[in-house]
Amino acid sequence: MSETYAVPTRVTQGSRGPIPSAEAYRETWLRAAANPDRFWLQIARERVVWRTAPTIGLEGGYREVRERPFTWFADGTLNVTETCLDQHLATRGDKTAILWEGDRPGETRTLTYLQLHAEVNRLANTLVSLGVRPDDRVILYMGMVPELAVAMLACARVGAIHSIVFGGFSAEALRDRVLDSGARVVLTQDEGPRGTKRVPLKATVDAGIEGLDVERVLVYRRTGGEVPWVAGRDLWWHEQVSSASPEFTAVERGAEDPLFILYTSGSTGKPKGVVHTSGGYLTYASYTHQVVFDVREDDVYACVADIGWITGHTYIVYGPLANGATTFMFESVPTYPDAGRYWDMVERHGISVFYTAPTAIRAIAAHGDDLVKRYDRSSLRVLGTVGEPINPDAWRWYYEVVGEGRCTIVDTWWQTETGGILIAPLAPATPTKPGSATLPLPGILPALVNQEGELQVGPSSGYLVITHPWPGQARTVFGDHERYVSTYFSNYEGLYFTGDGARRDGDGYYWITGRVDDVLNISGHRLGTAELESALLTVDSVAEVAVVGYPHQVKGQGVYAYVVLQPGFEASALVEEALNGAVRSIIGPFARVDLFQFVPGLPKTRSGKVMRRILRKVAEGEAEALGDLSTLADPSVVEVIKCGAKV
Numbered sequence: 208m209s210e211t212y213a214v215p216t217r218v219t220q221g222s223r224g225p226i227p228s229a230e231a232y233r234e235t236w237l238r239a240a241a242n243p244d245r246f247w248l249q250i251a252r253e254r255v256v257w258r259t260a261p262t263i264g265l266e267g268g269y270r271e272v273r274e275r276p277f278t279w280f281a282d283g284t285l286n287v288t289e290t291c292l293d294q295h296l297a298t299r300g301d302k303t304a305i306l307w308e309g310d311r312p313g314e315t316r317t318l319t320y321l322q323l324h325a326e327v328n329r330l331a332n333t334l335v336s337l338g339v340r341p342d343d344r345v346i347l348y349m350g351m352v353p354e355l356a357v358a359m360l361a362c363a364r365v366g367a368i369h370s371i372v373f374g375g376f377s378a379e380a381l382r383d384r385v386l387d388s389g390a391r392v393v394l395t396q397d398e399g400p401r402g403t404k405r406v407p408l409k410a411t412v413d414a415g416i417e418g419l420d421v422e423r424v425l426v427y428r429r430t431g432g433e434v435p436w437v438a439g440r441d442l443w444w445h446e447q448v449s450s451a452s453p454e455f456t457a458v459e460r461g462a463e464d465p466l467f468i469l470y471t472s473g474s475t476g477k478p479k480g481v482v483h484t485s486g487g488y489l490t491y492a493s494y495t496h497q498v499v500f501d502v503r504e505d506d507v508y509a510c511v512a513d514i515g516w517i518t519g520h521t522y523i524v525y526g527p528l529a530n531g532a533t534t535f536m537f538e539s540v541p542t543y544p545d546a547g548r549y550w551d552m553v554e555r556h557g558i559s560v561f562y563t564a565p566t567a568i569r570a571i572a573a574h575g576d577d578l579v580k581r582y583d584r585s586s587l588r589v590l591g592t593v594g595e596p597i598n599p600d601a602w603r604w605y606y607e608v609v610g611e612g613r614c615t616i617v618d619t620w621w622q623t624e625t626g627g628i629l630i631a632p633l634a635p636a637t638p639t640k641p642g643s644a645t646l647p648l649p650g651i652l653p654a655l656v657n658q659e660g661e662l663q664v665g666p667s668s669g670y671l672v673i674t675h676p677w678p679g680q681a682r683t684v685f686g687d688h689e690r691y692v693s694t695y696f697s698n699y700e701g702l703y704f705t706g707d708g709a710r711r712d713g714d715g716y717y718w719i720t721g722r723v724d725d726v727l728n729i730s731g732h733r734l735g736t737a738e739l740e741s742a743l744l745t746v747d748s749v750a751e752v753a754v755v756g757y758p759h760q761v762k763g764q765g766v767y768a769y770v771v772l773q774p775g776f777e778a779s780a781l782v783e784e785a786l787n788g789a790v791r792s793i794i795g796p797f798a799r800v801d802l803f804q805f806v807p808g809l810p811k812t813r814s815g816k817v818m819r820r821i822l823r824k825v826a827e828g829e830a831e832a833l834g835d836l837s838t839l840a841d842p843s844v845v846e847v848i849k850c851g852a853k854v
């Protein structure tokens with residue numbers, strides 16, 4: 208089939224984790240599959256600090272999910288921060304919890320577990336004084352500063368539900384999320400430094416919440432830059448927190464009480480507020496962080512994702528802190544001041560586990576090996592990737608050049624909705640194959656189905672589904688349970704539909720091939736084609752538009768837009784600029800169209816449905832294999848589209 212990388216002997220030695228070998232993995236997976244309920248209940252009781260330990264595992268399931276969400280550990284009570292902070296104070300109080308590096312190389316801060324605990328308590332007291340109550344939603348619109356982690360934990364401590372909005376989203380996108388969540392308190396910072404730029408976070412908050420019922424905006428001072436100010440509403444973080452007490456008794460929550468909401472793109476124009484719970488999510492974050500990365504007490508663990516995405520929630524904050532790890536936080540970008548930044552930090556901080564996205568690996572690899580080799584990477588043991596399929600070339604570069612052939616590569620497949628990793632090698636136990644996310648974690652039961660929903664046996668391809676709930680799975684969409692049911696459980700009765708396609712080889716290894724719905728994956732960031740289309744349609748000269756993805760060397764996928772202009776308008780660079788301007792202001796600066804093709808019309812069926820399959824094929828450079836065009840209302844537009852293709 209393809210090459211298999213056996214486990215390097217050096218990394219096998221010394222693994223003291225719960226799953227140290229391929230045999231241990233197999234035994235654990237089979238035991239968990241035989242009784243997932245018992246397996247997860249035991250893990251939950253071992254890994255989480257409970258006020259009331261749960262006696263119940265799963266209740267409900269996929270078949271009854273429309274009537275009521277399934278639950279895990281429903282009779283348990285806890286406060287998540289007692290697992291992430293309090294339990295460590297006696298044994299690891301002076302251990303570094305958060306190791307932060309700012310935009311400028313070498314600008315660092317550390318917070319020990321004791322210090323982090325005190326900061327979280329101060330902010331928890333402040334939140335209460337601002338009127339935040341259990342189950343209130345609090346929006347966090349911040350950059351990558353330790354205070355963002357403090358803010359998440361402070362919300363959890365008071366029983367409030369945080370909803371982080373990635374700092375690359377626009378005022379309008381922020382506004383949608385404030386409205387949908389019903390938040391009345393927003394936490395932000397003056398500006399976020401990123402390379403040579405400063406992201407105007409506070410100014411964007413002001414624009415986004417204008418006219419809404421937001422009562423309080425708490426502003427962390429990061430750069431000291433000038434910011435607009437609304438007297439009576441806005442408060443400086445340092446002024447409030449410095450006088451607050453460092454003691455706070457955590458609020459007791461039910462296992463199923465929401466911990467956070469995170470908005471994510473789907474196949475409609477409106478992002479979904481994915482809801483994660485307290486007990487189940489924490490159990491899953493803790494367990495998966497331990498077994499996938501083989502995290503050890505002395506590790507310096509670095510996930511360089513942004514906390515605005517699910518990867519940062521689970522694998523910068525909740526998983527590592529639950530496990531008492533030293534978690535690294537990075538404020539800047541991989542190419543500042545140059546493309547050697549990651550390895551410079553690996554050397555200076557002695558990072559041993561490093562977790563990033565394939566798009567970053569490809570972008571850095573394009574700058575050559577010298578910027579890697581100039582730094583000492585001998586501290587590295589495990590190298591992770593997440594967010595999109597990793598092509599075998601990038602995998603081998605990561606393994607051979609970055610890891611010098613001695614590190615385990617863990618290609619981790621999961622989603623915002625899954626809360627944590629579902630399919631991945633367990634370092635160092637699972638033999639790896641470049642490009643494969645390998646095998647399901649213990650307690651995870653994936654399957655492949657065909658269009659008709661029939662389960663595929665043995666080596667096969669199909670739609671990736673999961674057949675049984677796990678504790679970290681999202682329970683609902685905030686304020687719209689019906690949408691949760693129709694998105695994930697209506698395609699195939701009794702199965703969780705992931706939206707991804709996959710292949711399974713003769714060894715049972717999974718090879719994720721990408722989304723099968725109208726969701727794009729640009730540089731590991733999810734974007735709905737419908738969201739992009741509705742942004743483009745706000746431009747006056749546009750009559751119709753259809754957006755698809757196409758293969759992109761660095762980003763994995765690029766955005767390809769077919770645009771029909773209103774009569775009297777002509778295609779030009781200016782029009783393209785206006786179109787991308789609309790995308791920037793409605794979605795955010797991280798989103799943009801890479802290729803525009805102006806067309807006289809879109810290929811439609813006689814009933815008026817746009818045939819996206821054709822547009823996708825043309826954008827993928829496969830215009831010769833369009834298949835059956837007989838259902839088209841006007842087949843001649845296809846010829847014009849093929850001739851003008853941009854790839």
Ligand code: 7RM
Nearest residue numbers: 593594595596618619620621622623719733
């Ligand atoms: C964690 C995260 C989810 C989508 C998912 C896939 C794709 C993620 C991998 C991957 C192939 C991987 N959450 N995806 N990881 N595809 N191999 N290791 O990314 O909600 O933002 O995106 O990302 O298509 O459905 S996400």
